Amino acid sequence: MAALLEARNISKEYRKGVWNSATNVALEGMSLTINDDEPSITVVAGESGSGKTTLANLLLDITRPTTGQILYRGKDPADMTAEEHLAFRREVQVIFQDPFESYNPFHKVDRVLTMPLKRFKLATSAAEARKLIERALDLVGLHPEDTLGRFPHQLSGGQRQRIMVARALVLQPRIIIADEPVSMVDASLRAVILESLLRLNRELGISLVYITHDLTTAYQVGDSSIILYRGAITEVGDVDLVIRQPEHPYTRLLVDSIPLPDPKKRWGTDTLITGADEDAETVSVGCKFVSRCPFAMPMCHEKEPPIFQTNARRGVACFLYRESPVMPAKEVSDLMVRAPNRPAPVPAQPQLVTTDG
Amino acid sequence: MTADALTVRDLRVHYHTPVGPIKAVDGVSFTVHESERFGLVGESGSGKTTAAFAILQLTKPPARIESGSVMLDGTDLVRLSEDELRSKRFSEIALIPQGAMNSLNPVIRINEQMADVIRAHDKSTSKAEARRRVGDALERVGLKREVADKFPHELSGGMKQRVCIAMAITLKPKIIVADEPTSALDVVTQRQVMETLASVQKMLGASLILVGHDMGLMAQFVDRIGVMYAGRLVEVAPVADLFQEPLHPYSRLLISSLPSLETKGNFKGIPGIAPSLRRLPPGCPFNPRCPSAMPQCTTIEPTLVEVRPGRWVSCHLY
C-alpha cells in the first residue's frame, strides 16, 4: 500500500501585511494520505475561509506549506528532479471552479486539450492525439463535433466545465483535485458532471479530492469527508455518518441550513441556535467554533479539541465527545481516504442525532 | 381571494444586436398576490433576471421592453416616464440586489447610501431624521446601528446583503424584487439572510418576488413558483404542488435532477443543452430535449393556460 500523495501535518499561515507580525492561519494540522491502490473520493467541505482552497493549493504545490511537508511518491516537490516534477504535474490534476476564467479567450478550446498532450509528450502523432482527446470527451459525455474548433464564449458553462474534466483526464492522472467544479454550473447539468467524476473513480481508478461548500453534492459524490472550519478539522469520516448524522455542532449547523428541495421538510428542524455573526474574531486559543457554539464549555476556550473517535468510521473534534478515545493521526488520515469497498447504503430518513452533553 | 399586487402581462424584452434580436423574455405573464412570496426560477439563459429588471423598469440598452404591461396599483409601469417612475422607485417597488457583489457604492459610507433613498423621496427630511431611520432599518435586519458609519468593503458578504435588505424596506414598499440575494453567500449565512428577509416581508405585508436558480431555496421560502425556460414561463404553481406533482416535462426533469440528501447514486440530468435565444427551435422551445415531445410541439407554440385552479402550464400535453 504505497502512499501516493501525502500531507504530513501541514499548516499555512499568511502574514497580515508588511508591518504587521500577526498571522492569519489559513490551515493547520492537516494530514492526509492518498494511496496508490485504493482510489478514493475524499470530500473537503467548508465555507469560504475554511481553508479548503488553501489545501488544494498546497496539495498541488502551487504554494508551500509553512510547516509540515507535502510528499508525492515519497518526495517533496522542492526536491524533485525535473523529470519527477513533470510526472507529478501530470499525475495530479486540477479542475477549477470557474468554467470561463480557466480558458484563454483568444484560443479555441482545442488548445486546452492539445497543449497538455504536447507538453507531456503523450501522443506521437496528431492522429493519436486526436484519438486520446476524443476518448476523453466521450468519457464526459461530449461530442467532439459540437465542441472542438469552438471558442470558449461559443460554448455553454456546462460544456466548458466538462471540457475541463476531459482535459484533466487526457493526461491519465492518478489524482484529480476538483475545487468546486459544479458550483458555477446549472443545476440540471451538475448531475452529469458529478456522475462523470464518479465514473472516473470507479472505472479508471482515479482518486478524487472534491472540494465544495455544497454538502448535498458532497454526499452524492464522496466516500469520506473532512469538514473544515477556519482552517481546522471539525469532523471527519464516512459521508453517510458525517452528513446524515452529524455530531460536531458546526456540521449540524451546516446540514441544518441546507435548503432541502422539499417544501414539507422545512429549515431548522434541528433546534440549534443559529450561530452569531460569522465575522467573529478568529480565536487563537481554544476551539475555533467556540464563539458560535451553543454548547460551549469552559474547556473549549482553553485548548483546541483533538479529534475523538466516536465510531469506527468517524472522528469529531469537539469536547462534547471527550468520553471517546482520541484518534491517532494515522487513523484520521486513513479515514479521510476510505475506498468504496463497502455495501451501498440503504436510503433512510435523515436523522440528526442530538447528544445530551 | 387575496388582491393582486402586481400583474405582468405578455412582457417581451429583446436585446438588439447587430446579428438580430435576442428574445430574452418572450411573452411572460403572471400575477403576484398581496403579501405573497413568488419565486421566479430558471437556469442561466432562462430570462428570469431580465424579466425581473424589466418589471423594475431598469432595462438597459441594447435590451428594450418591446411590449407588454406591468400593472401596479392600476398604473402601467412600462408606460411611465423616468421622472414619473422615480417617485415610485423604492417607495412602492424596491430591489434587493446581490449585495455581496458590487451593489454598494464603494467610496461612500453606508449611512449616506441609505439616507439618500430617504432624502430623494422627501427632500424635507433632516439629516438627523434620516440617520435615525437608517439606524432603525439596520436594527430591523439584525445589524448594529454603528454599521451605518462603515464603508462597504469593511463588511462581510452577509452583512452587505442585510444592508441591501434594510435599504429596500426603508420606504415600506409594496413590492420587493430580490435578485438572487444569497448566491454568493455560504449556506449558514444564506439561511440567516433569508430568515431576515422573511420576517421583514411579513412585517411589511409586502409581496416578494424571489429570482433565483436554487430550487431548494425556493422550496423553503416561496408560496408560489414560476418556472422559466428560454424566455417563457412554462409552469406556475403553488410550491408544494409543484414539487409534489410537476406538470411540465421541464419542471419534472429539473426537480428529479436535484441531488438529494437521502439517496445516493441519483445522477439524473437533463440531456442536451439550452437553446440559443437567437435561434429558438420552432414551436415549443423545449421540444428538442423533451421526453414527451409530440409532432405538434415542433410547429405550434404552446401557451400558458390554467389547467387546474391555481396551476398554469404551457405544454401541449394539456
Place this chain on the structure above:
Amino acid sequence: MTWGYALNRIGTFLLVVVVAITINFLVPRLAPGDPVTQRLEATGSSGTTVGGDFRELVKAYEEKFGYGKPLWEQYLLYWNDLLHGNLGFSIAKYPARTIDIISSALPWTIGLLGVSTLIGFVVGTLSGALLAWPGTSKIFSRVLIPIFVVFSSVPYYLLGLLLLFAFSLNYQFFPGGGGIDMFIEPGWNFTAIVNILYHAFLPALSIVLASIAFWALGMRGMMVTIQGEDFMTLAQAKGLSKPRVFFRYGMRNAFLPQATHLALALGHVVSGAVLVEVIFRYPGIGYSLYEAITGKDYFVIQGILLLLILSIAFAMLIMDFVYPLLDPRVSYGSAQR
C-alpha cells in the same frame, strides 16, 4: 495613518532620489573625457583663440571636481555640493550658476504649466464625464468627441505653432513670444500681471487644448466602465436624482484613476513642455533646457534633469498620502478585514 506607512513611503521616496542622483552622477562620467576639456577642444577646433580666462576655468574645474580623483571621492564631493545647493556653473553663461538659472526660470514654468494643466484637467474631466452620460444630448457628443480625438493626436507644439501663426502673425492679437514685455518689471502689480497673462495666453491655450482631450477621453472611458457596475443600477433603482447618481456614484468612482494621472502630470510640469516654451520663447525651464542643450551647457542639463526626477518623485509621494483619502478601500498601513 500609521507611522509605518508614512515611513515606508518617505523611505521609498528617498531611495528613488538617491538612486536618481547616483545615476545622474555616474552616467556622464562613464563617457571618456570631461565636459570642460571637450568644450575647450570644440572651441579650439572651430578656430577661436582660447584665452587665458578659459584656461583658468579649466584649472578651477579640475581642482574642484577632481577629475583625477578616485570615483568615490568625486561621488562624495558631488553629494556635498548638492546639499549645499551647488549645481555647478553654467559653461555657456559663465559665471552664472546653474541654480540661479533654474530658480529664475522655475516660477515661469510652474505658473504657465501648472495652471494650464489644471485648467485642462478640470475642463477635460468634466466634459469627459458628461460625454459618457446617457443624458447628454447626442449632438454634443457627436461633435465633441471627434474634436477631442483630433486635438489629442496633434502634438501640442504643432498646435502652438498654428496658434502663433493664426493669432500672432496673421491677426496680431497676441504677442509673438516672451514672458513679459521687455520694459515692464515683473512684480505683483496690475500692469505686470496683465502683461504676463497676455503673453501666456497662447502657449497656455496650446497646452490646454492638447491635454484636454487626454483627460476627457480617459474620464469618458472610466465613466462608461463605472456605469456598468451594479451599484449604479441600484442607484437608479433607488430613485435617486440624476445629478446625484452622476456625481456621487459615478464621478466619485471614475475619478480615482484620473487623480493618479493628475499627480503624474503635475510631476511633469517642471519639464517645462520644452517645445512650447521654445516656440514662444517663454523664459521657463523648458527654454533653459533648450538653450543648455544647444549650448552644450552640461551642468545645467544635469541640474534640470535632477529637478525633474525630484519633482516627479515628490508628486508621487504626495499622491501616496492623498489617495487613501479619496478611496477608502485603500488603507494606510496594514490591511484591515
